Amino acid sequence: MELETRVYHKQSKKSFFNLLRDSLKDIFNSRFLSRQLAERDIKAQYRQSYFGLLWALITPLATAAVWIFLNLSGTVQVTDTGMPYPIYAFSGTLIWSIITEAIHSPMRSTSAARRMLSKINFPKEALIISGLYKLLFNSAIKIVLLFVFIYLLGIGFHLSQLLFPVIILAALLVGTTLGLFITPIGLLYNDIAKIITMGLTFIMYITPVVYAIPETGPMKSLMQLNPFTPIIVTLRDLLTGNSPQFMSYFIGLIVVSIPLFCLGLILYRISIPIITERSNA
Amino acid sequence: METKNEILVEVEGLSKKFCKDLRTSLWYGVQDLFKGWKTGGESGQLRDKEFWALKDINFKLRRGECLGLIGHNGAGKSTLLKILNGLINPDEGKVTMRGKVGALIELGAGFNPILTGRENIYNNGAVLGFSRKEINEKIEEIIDFAEIREFIDMPVQNYSSGMRVRLGFAVAAQMEPDILIIDEVLAVGDLGFMLKCYKAIDEMLPNTAILFVSHSMPLVTRICNKILLLDHGIEKFFGENIGEGIDIYYKSFLNNEESKIVDEGILEILDAKFIDAGVNKADNIQVHWMGSISIYFKLLFKVKNTELPLLRLIFYDKEQRPIAIIEENLEMKNLTLKDDILEFEVVHEQIQFSKGIYSIDIAIFKAFSNTPIYRLNNALNFQVKHEVDVWPPFILKANFNEYIIKKTNE
Structure with missing residues (x-):
């Protein structure tokens, strides 16, 4: 039997294509590991809590409730959104939280596994995938909640709602791609995580998360340029059965994201040994 | 295959x-x-x-x-x-x-x-x-x-x-x-x-x-x-x-720091070192298994008319386990003090320690008592050489003879 041979040099002499192939192969081969890691973290998270899974419902409801309250009380004037505001706010915060979590996820998962990284050789890509699993699990509950609202508040069923998973995947893809690019430096400097958290709070206000794109003004062009906008707007359009206004931007975003995602995977693979060396647990 | x-x-x-x-x-x-x-790039600097x-x-x-x-x-x-x-x-x-x-x-x-x-x-x-x-x-x-x-x-x-x-x-x-x-x-x-x-x-x-x-x-x-x-x-x-x-x-571990634990001011160790056939060999030596070690001592008594004290040498192995102690110096009485200075040597022959490094603590007690008056830990180090390396601290010399049944007259 031919023995698997690994050669370690200063710099990987492999081409981008080979690195990507190795990365994808590791993702496939480590599917049990990524699932197991996600299962471990989810179990542990809920086992040490009395309300357990309820928290996954309470948190998004609370955020949405704040905006519904602000809207009803007239504190914040929102232009006509074309759908019941609770659904508008809830769908916006839902997809926004998926995007931001996806951005943070690779860095968080890798950082939490620092000790393991410095002791054991395992397919590191499993950390990213397990992060996505956890994210999907936590979002699943919110998604169910969203659909409950949709039927309760009279929007009803539209065929386009079947495309809903595509939007979720797009949100994960865009978020994870961004996350992969910040992870290497973010693991070296803690500043990065802080900057990202702060930056995303600002960006949320130029994204139609809780209010619609204004008719005119500089805010309008900012929001239209914002790459998160097409994801959120397309989601709402599909939910209500309207024709998607940002369709081409949305498709363009995905087309650009896929090669960037691959590049992010390669970057991640190359940088892990450097990070392990510099940030020993 | x-x-x-x-x-x-x-x-x-x-x-x-x-x-x-x-x-x-x-x-x-x-x-x-x-x-x-x-790819490539410099690295050697x-x-x-x-x-x-x-x-x-x-x-x-x-x-x-x-x-x-x-x-x-x-x-x-x-x-x-x-x-x-x-x-x-x-x-x-x-x-x-x-x-x-x-x-x-x-x-x-x-x-x-x-x-x-x-x-x-x-x-x-x-x-x-x-x-x-x-x-x-x-x-x-x-x-x-x-x-x-x-x-x-x-x-x-x-x-x-x-x-x-x-x-x-x-x-x-x-x-x-x-x-x-x-x-x-x-x-x-x-x-x-x-x-x-x-x-x-x-x-x-x-x-x-x-x-x-x-x-x-x-x-x-x-x-x-x-x-x-x-x-x-x-x-x-x-x-x-x-x-x-x-x-x-x-x-590479032979030169460890000594540390004085007890000093009642009664005496002082002016010198303690290994000697080999009268030649000074500093404070660490190598000795072969079954070889002998002799240690030279020079003590200064600072208090007049002190009774000659009790000297104990305690041997530790590299894991810092105490493994041996030297016989008590009961016949030390035949040594004499010259100008408050006492010189003597302690000799141990046929050392049977196994391969490794050993350190010696010097402990001096008041005569006929257990009151310590001076203690120097890790005062001396020596290395025992042997072909084999074993876990126990001793390799005891032994003869393997043919067993002959001895007839007893009972």
């Missing part, structure tokens, strides 16, 4: 640099991240605040061989293991690993303390590269090996550290690697479990190339058939003569 003597580990001109300062280190990390995209953690290491290891990796703390042993395991990349040189690599560096990786032992077997197993099916098949064997069936459904946070290590090793022992890397992980379990671990390793040995890091020389002697001594990142000794490598290692 597996050929018996194929080379599984090949290390050529391996060097690795580390940085002493965190901020600088992080900045170099960022630079390396960007350099990672370019040290940047500011860097040093060589490993420099020009070369060795080969075949199936069935076990390499003992020894050296003082910070000599680069763990760094070398990390490079071999593919966790960090070398700065220079090349490492080739053929076959499946198993590492016993950290036991129980991936454990979550809140989850039960059973659940954590799956976590740990997944990290080590097992599939769910493989774990399902092996789980009973793992639980039995760890001997914790009773507690297997209890959260791991309530386990003792020994139990955790047991469980971790039991999972790791299911690996069937071609190359096995062992860091000092087995020292936590109790004796019974440690013996079990070494038995498991012994069983793996014939089909595996093993790299074994340890500070326990008897263990290295027991398991390894090659030795690599690292000293500040440099390969100081590499070869099949385990004994020689260990001797060089021990020698």
